[in-house]
Amino acid sequence: MKRRALLQWMAAGTGLRSLSARDTAELGREVHRMARLDDRPGALDPQQTRTVAAAAETILPAGDGPGATEAGVAAFVDRMMADWYPPAERDAFLAGLLDLDARARTRAGRAFTDCGEADQIAVVTALDDELAALRARPGAASPDQHWFAILKYLTIWGYCTSAAGAQHLGLDAMPLRYDGNAPYQPRAGR
C-alpha cells in the first residue's frame, strides 16, 4: 500500500475506535513499517520538487533521448535529500533553490519554474560558470558542497543510473562477452 493510500484509508476513519488496544498497537507498527519500507516522506515540498525538476531538465534536457524529467531525477534528489545528506547540507541545498528563484526573479521577474527556456538556461549557465570558477580557485573551500554542485552531481548520477537514461546511453547492455579491442566512434561522428 502506498503511503498516500494508507493515509486516505486512515483518514476515512475505518473504525479505529472499535479495535482492541492490542490491534491498535499492531496497526501502529504496521503503519510505521509501511511508511518505512514504502515511500518514506521526502524532503522537498511540491514547489521545491518542481524547481528541482525544472533545473535538472535544464542541465540534461529532452531531445535526442529522454531528459532529466523523464529519467525521474527529481524523485531521486528528493530521496537523497530526505535520507542521505546531513541536515546542514540539505538545508543549504533548499536555500540554494531560493537563490535560484531569486536569480530568476532578478533576470525575468518570475520564479524559476515560470521562466521561459532561454531564461532558465541563462540562470543555470551563470551558476555553472560560478561553480567552474570556484573549482578553479586554488584552496576554495569544498566546491563539491556548493548547492549547485550537488544538484548537478545528482542530476547526472540520477540520469545515468535511471532505466531511461542508462538505456539511452547504452549503459544497461549486458553483452555476454568481452572484447577489449572493439571499434569505437564518438557519437558526434556517427
Place this chain on the structure above:
Amino acid sequence: MTFIQSPQTWDAIVVGSGMTGGWAAKELTELGLRTLVLDAGRPITPEQDYVEHKPAWEMPFRGLNDRRAVEARQSSQRRSVSFDEWSHRFWTDDVENPYATPADKPFDWFRARQVGGKSIIWGRQVYRWSDLDFEANARDGIAVDWPIRYADLAPWYDLVEQFIGVSGQAEGLAHLPDGPFLPPMAMNCVEQHVRARLAERFRRERVLTIGRVATLTEGKGERAACHYCGPCHRGCITRSYFSSVNATLPAARATGRMTLRPWSIAHSLVYDPRRGRVSAVRVIDARTREQREYRGRIVFLCASALESARILLNSATTRFPDGLANSSGQVGRNIMDHIKWGGARGRFDGFDDRREIGARPNGIYVPRFRNVAARHPDFVRGYGFQGGAGRSGWQAALRSRGIGANLKARLGELGPWSMGLGGFGEMLPRETNRAMLHPTLKDAWGIPSLHIECAWSDNELAMHRDMNVSAAELLEAAGARDIVPDGRGPSTPGNTNHEMGTARMGRDAATSVLNSWNQAWDVPNLFVTDGACMTSSGNQNPSLTYMALTARACHHAVDEMRSGSL
C-alpha cells in the same frame, strides 16, 4: 556460561565455511568423515542473495549506499574496496562485532559472517608462491623459517586449481609458477600494447600478464563460463567464479556426510587435559543465543586469521593460561597484510577508435621484479602490480563544466584511455603486530573481542615509496603521457583484507603454533588452516595458498586418524 552438550560426536568439526572451511568440508567429507561445518552467519541461497544483475535503478540510493545506515552500522566495513550498496549485506555489522585499536594505529578488520564467508566477496586473484617466498625468512634471518617448501605444496596447488578453475596465461617464471590454467581472459588493446613495449624494454625481467583469476572461461560441471557482467562481489548466479557456496560446499553436501549449521558462533574450544586433545566446540546460536557444545574427534579452525586467533585466545585453560595451543606465545602475533596504494596512472594516446565491450572481472598483473635477481638497496622482499587499462565514462562529467544538450551528449562519450598500476607489497612478520583479547569490549553475544595493534615497518614503507617510482617507470617505458603517481600514501593495515600470520607454522613448538601440517604443536587434533597459519606474507594474493594448505592438512589429518595416531 552453561553449554548444552549435543549427544553426537562428529568425526570432524570445521569452524567457518568460507575459503578454507569449504575446502576442509569438501576434503574431509570426501575422505569419509562425518563433518559438522559451523558458520557464524546466515545461510546463503544464491537465487535470493546474489544481486549482481540488479540494476542501479532498483537500488534506493542508486549505488551511493544507504549512507546513514552504513555510518551507523558499518563504518569500518565500508572501507573495503568490495563494499557497496549491493554487497553490504555480505559484511558484518560493526556494532554487533566491535574491535579496538590504538588511536594512532588504525587497522581495518573486514569481516564476513555468512555461509561462504569472504569467498563471496574476494578479489579472485590467485598466484602460486615459490621458494623465493618459502625460503625468504630463512634467507633474511627474519622471524622463523617456513617448515615447508614449494615442492610440498605444488601437488596441492594443482589439486585446488583444477577444482576451482583458474584462468591465466602460462609465463614460465620460476618465482610465479604456472598451473593447469583455463584459457586466459583477453587483454584489451592498450594492455597488449603495454605488454609488448615492456617485453622490448625489460625482456623477461618485468612481465605484464593477464590476471590469474578463479573465474571460469570454460564451463565446468554445474558452473557456467563467465559472461562478463562485472560486479562479482555481489554474487554470481552462474557460479562462474569460485566461492565455497558455488563449489566446495556443494561437493561436500553431495557426499551426504556434511551437516552445515549456520548462525553458529564459535565461542571457544573445549580442551580435555586428560587426553591432551580438544574435545568440543562451544557455540552460541546467533539468533536464539542458545549455548551448545559439539563434540568432535578433530577440529579445523577456518574462521579467518583474526577470528581463529580470537577463538584460541578465548579458550584459555589452566594448562594454557594464555590461550589454547599458545605455549609459544605466538597466537595473535605476527599480523601481516599487504601494503598498497602505491603506483601510478598514465594516459595512452592513439587508441581513440577502440573500446571495451563487456565488463571483464579481472585486470593485468606484473609479477614481482624487486629482489628477484638483483638486490634492492632500500628493502627486502617485493611487490607485484595489479591494474588495467580502460576509458573513462559518464562519471568524468560529474564535476565538469557545461550544461544542456552538449553535456548530455558527452555522457555517452568515452574519455581517453589510461592505465593504472597498483602495488601489493609483502609485509614482514613482527611479534609486536598483534591481536589480544580486549579487557572489557565484547561482541553482541558477550564474547570478548580483540584489541589489534598493527603498523607498517620501514621495510614496507620503503617498498611503498618504490611502487610510485617503478610504476611510473613502467608506464613511461610503455609510452604513457601525463603520468600521475598514486597520492594516497600507504594503505591502512588490514585494508587489503589479506590479514594473516596469527598462529604461524614453524619448525618447533617453542617459536610457532603449528607444525608443517597446520597441526597445533600443543593439541594434535587441532588444525588451523586459514590465513592464521602463514609464516610470512609473500606479495601474492593469499587465498590460493590457504586453500592448498587446507587440502594438504585434511589429507594428513585423515591419514593420522586411520593410522591411529589421532
